Amino acid sequence: MIKKRERIEQAYLKSQELLHQLKTEYGFIASVNNVSNYKRIWSRDGVTLGLASLATGDKELIKTFEKTLLTLKKFQDTTGRIPSNVSLNKISRVSYGTTVGRVDATIWYIIGITQLILQTNNQKFFQEFRDSLKKAFFYLECLELNGKGLLYIPQGGDWSDEYINHGYVLFDQVLYYLALDSYAKITKEPEIIKRRNHLKKVIAVNYFPSQENLTNPNVYNKLLFEKSLKLCKTSLTVAYFTSYSVSCHTANFANSLLLLSGILESEQEEKLQKNIQKTFMHSDFPIIPAFYPVIDKKDLSWHELENNFLFNFKNQPYNYQNGGLWPWIQGFFLASLRSSTMEKELYLKSWAEVLARDNFIFPEYYHGKNHQAKGVMKIGHSAAGYILAYNSIIKNKKVFL
Numbered sequence: 108m109i110k111k112r113e114r115i116e117q118a119y120l121k122s123q124e125l126l127h128q129l130k131t132e133y134g135f136i137a138s139v140n141n142v143s144n145y146k147r148i149w150s151r152d153g154v155t156l157g158l159a160s161l162a163t164g165d166k167e168l169i170k171t172f173e174k175t176l177l178t179l180k181k182f183q184d185t186t187g188r189i190p191s192n193v194s195l196n197k198i199s200r201v202s203y204g205t206t207v208g209r210v211d212a213t214i215w216y217i218i219g220i221t222q223l224i225l226q227t228n229n230q231k232f233f234q235e236f237r238d239s240l241k242k243a244f245f246y247l248e249c250l251e252l253n254g255k256g257l258l259y260i261p262q263g264g265d266w267s268d269e270y271i272n273h274g275y276v277l278f279d280q281v282l283y284y285l286a287l288d289s290y291a292k293i294t295k296e297p298e299i300i301k302r303r304n305h306l307k308k309v310i311a312v313n314y315f316p317s318q319e320n321l322t323n324p325n326v327y328n329k330l331l332f333e334k335s336l337k338l339c340k341t342s343l344t345v346a347y348f349t350s351y352s353v354s355c356h357t358a359n360f361a362n363s364l365l366l367l368s369g370i371l372e373s374e375q376e377e378k379l380q381k382n383i384q385k386t387f388m389h390s391d392f393p394i395i396p397a398f399y400p401v402i403d404k405k406d407l408s409w410h411e412l413e414n415n416f417l418f419n420f421k422n423q424p425y426n427y428q429n430g431g432l433w434p435w436i437q438g439f440f441l442a443s444l445r446s447s448t449m450e451k452e453l454y455l456k457s458w459a460e461v462l463a464r465d466n467f468i469f470p471e472y473y474h475g476k477n478h479q480a481k482g483v484m485k486i487g488h489s490a491a492g493y494i495l496a497y498n499s500i501i502k503n504k505k506v507f508l
Contacts, residue, residue, distance in 0.1 A: 115452070118459035119497045121467040122490035126156055126168055129487045131195060134175025138486045143418060144202070145483050147192040148178050150212035151266055152488050154219035155435065158506060159491035161226045162498035172223065173232065179216055180239050187246030189213040204268075205417055210250060210258060211265035213243050214282045218507075221289030225508040233293065240290065244299075247283065255327065256305050257313075258283055260347075262415060266360065269416045270398060270428040271408050274349030275327070277314050278361035281368055284310060285507060288368070292508070307370050314344045315375070316353075342382040346398065357399045359383070360436045366443035367506055380445060392478045393457035394432035395440055401430035401475065425475030427482065432473040434458070438492020442499035442506050451500045458493065 129135045137152040138145040157172035182190045182201045191209035194200035203209065217240060224233045250258045257280055262273035272278070287303035290296075312325045316335040326332045331353060339345055339355035344365070346358040365371065366380055387395040402412050403424045412422055412429065422429040437458065444451050461478075462469070469489040471482025498504040 114459045114463060115455055115497065115501070118462045118467070118493055121462065122159075122469075122493045122497075123163060123165065123168075125467075125469055125485060125490040126159065126163075126165075126487060126494070128485070129156065130167070130171045132174065133178045133193070133195060135171055135487060136195065137192075137488070138483050140483055140485055142483055144192060144194075145486065147194050148175055149192040150179055150189055150209075150219075151191075151215045152486075153179070154215040155488045155491045157219050158222060159494035161222065162494055162502075162504050162506070169223075169227070172219070176216070176219055176223070176236070179212075180236065183239055183242060186249075187213070187242035187244070189216040189243060204264070206268075206415075207261040207263045209264060209268070210247075210260050211279055211282055213246055214279065214286050217243050217286040218282070218289055221286070221293055222507060224293055225289060244286075244290070247286075256302070256309050257327070267358075267397065267428050269412075269422055271402070271411050271415070272347050272354070272358070274347050274352075275313070276347040276358075276361075277310070277344055278346075278358055278364070280306065280310050280314075281361055281364045281370065284370060285364065285368055289507065310365075310370050311372075311375070313348065316341075316345065343379065343386070357386075359387070359395050359397060359399070359440065360433075363436055363439035363443055367439060377445065380443065383440070384446075388454070392432065392473070393454055393461065394434055394437045394473055396430050396475055397428045397433045397436060397472070398430065401425055421482075427472060430475035431481065432475055432478070434469070434472070434489040435492045438495040439506065441496035444500075448500070455496055455500050458496070462493070 128139050134148045135153045135156045136146050137149045153175035157175060160168035160172045178193055179189050182193055188203055189212045190201045191204050191212045192202050220236045220240060247258060252259045257275045260273060260276045260279050265279050284303060284306050287299055291299045291303050308325045312320045312323045313327050316339045321332060331348060335345060335353040338353060341355055343357045344362055346354040346356040362383060366376060401424045402408055413420055421427040424430060441454055465480050468480060468484045469486055470480035470484050471486045474481050495506050
């Protein structure tokens, strides 16, 4: 029987091996499997793999991360927008999103560049990308449609491309904050610092329905906030709100990034972390769901969900983004934990055992009930998630500086 630390180390080596298999002359591809559009250079996948590369300190992987960012920069359009993905076979074939534009691609790009600079002190790289970063920020500022700080995201406009999120989506706001924060640490630009600090206050209030926040001047829509107090009986965050509605669903990618961001006060952060653990980490399977609760055919939002897909409908209950369990998200969540080292290592060991169970195929996600490996296999962000968690828990390395 393999001991705890041996299994943890084995999974770490296998994760690094997959990242090396995903290297190309243009940067990281999302998967070694040539299915759908996964064998391409992606912004969100590439940056996640890049963050994992920085955590490993592997020079070859970091160089591939640089190539990823250079490829994305090459196809930045006149608005400042960054591609969602770029084809390898025809390097001029670029997608900014099919059904709608993928707003998070541009935010991930900024985070990738700024974290590379912060973690390697490569000032030459910063000078090469400075104008591109300014264009990217201008594009995002244009998506603050009312000029009040939050990005307005179309349905399908981020990583949860076939889910129901839209409007002021928590995930994208936290990602935006991380981009502003990383850039501010490099440049110390007063305007960027001002925008970052305002966004921090707005996030900390509007996604936590509570009576005490009702009179806060940063509440976006007081009538809607009052409505959310009645609708959302949750100890977690809300996933999004619009001009007329609020979603009481829990978005665990957003929550994981939120716990890593420094947006919350320590008491609020500790409460959120414990509630996530209490809600999702009590079973014998160590991966948390993307969204909760699961949407089924009895829900009012089912019709909206079942009509939002590109190739085929994947969001049956407990599948894909509808209750599927995502290693990618698990990596960021474990990296955010403030638990004891022993508890965190137990979580990591449990995850490593699941990877070994399936012979290290690194699936996109697992079924939310039967825990079967699902989606695309040998996908990089699942391995990157493990690398980020490992380096946080075992080596005490931060994901974001």
